[in-house]
Amino acid sequence: MFDLAILQQGLPLLIAGLWNTVWLSALGLILGFMLGVIVCSLRLSGRLALRRLGGAYVSIFRGIPLLIQLLFIYYLLPRIGIEAPAWVAATAGLALCCGAYFAEILRGGFITLPEGQIEASRLLGLNEWQILVRIRMPQALRSTLPALLNEVILLIKASSLISVVGIAELTRSAQNLAASTFMQLQFYMAAAALYCVVNMTLAVLAGRMEKRFEEARA
């Protein structure tokens, strides 16, 4: 049942798929995080119109399945005259979706910050950008780290959906290999192991960060 030679032959394809999964997820997560900070700031804005805008964003991109978002973007881009490669649609879909989740997680971290800290920052002359980057973000990151990690892991797994726009990421690569070699169990198991390695590595890193934060606060 285990034919190591075939498994070995398939490995380069599998690794190529893993690479696609990793870099597209990473790009999507980074852009999504920036988007999340912006949307979160909108939701906490003093202006009603901006709060509504942020709320609408979250409702839409959290409410629609990622699969449909990806397909929609993929077919929309050429219609509005943008000839972009598939990875652009994939990254955009991932970023837009996880932006909504990040915004909500960060909002939880922001609203627990005492307003007095912000007032003190303003009186010391820090501008709003400096307050965001130096005062709000570091504290929100610390308090929401476990939830953020959860979202990162969920997104990496959900990135298997980008295969619908024609990208051979890890899941699709395993599927292809399974179909051509009839070694379904072996290749799916190999893919599963690779997902686990990536996500467990992230969990360990996040755990270390958390520990460092706790030492700092104690």
Next chain:
Amino acid sequence: MTQTSQQQVVLEARGMSKQFGDHRVLEDINLAVKGSEVVCLIGPSGSGKSTLLRCLAFLEAYDDGDVFVEGELLGYDRGANGRRLRSRPARLREVRRDMGMVFQQFNLWPHMSVIDNVMEALVRVRGMKRDEARRLALEVLDKVGLPEKADVWPSRLSGGQQQRVAIARSLAMSPAIMLFDEPTSALDPELVGEVLQVMKQLAEEGMTMVIVTHEMGFAAQAADRVIFLDQGHILEQGVPKQLFRAPRTERLAQFLQNYLQRNEIFRDDGKEGYR
């Protein structure tokens, strides 16, 4: 410390009022604080003294009247047609640049060490180099008696120590005037003294200060002028001796009477102790 002439008015409110919904919290406040003057605001809770202080720092936007910091209108700009518009944030920062504030809850940044708390604005706002900022930060920490706590996290400090770091953080920016909003109200009684001591020292060095406080003893000893606020009005003001010894209004007399009774340990009439 910025040198301000004793005669020069550093902070002034003219006909200022503030309203929360239908409730008028402050009514026609007129107040001028001169260089090196120490002004204490006292009054019953709900009298508007904290709101007054927050309006003087534009943490609350006052509604009518004007507030001037070193002659510059705070928080508003005059439009061409005489209408008042809220200042842009950059302008507000500029007018507030010589103002420091110390809060009841200290408001240190818990994710930064003590020295980083003090250095942050020096580096980001003043554009100082890190080693230069560090030297100055150590200087002010020394001034508040905490040089050995530079590399400690704020959460490791007592309330009194945290408040002294907050004073150092504000002091490092060399303000022309410092506002204190009930700086000892969140402290355990035995920690109040060390904070008041630092404030007294600042007063003696000529810092211009406006202090909202419940510490009548401190007000009596350190203030050049005490202002009694009641229901959003300045009811009485004067040198501490005059105000505390010979209140002119029934409200102030009552307020002081309450205070004395609350802080009385032994009764004068010879009957058994504390009631």
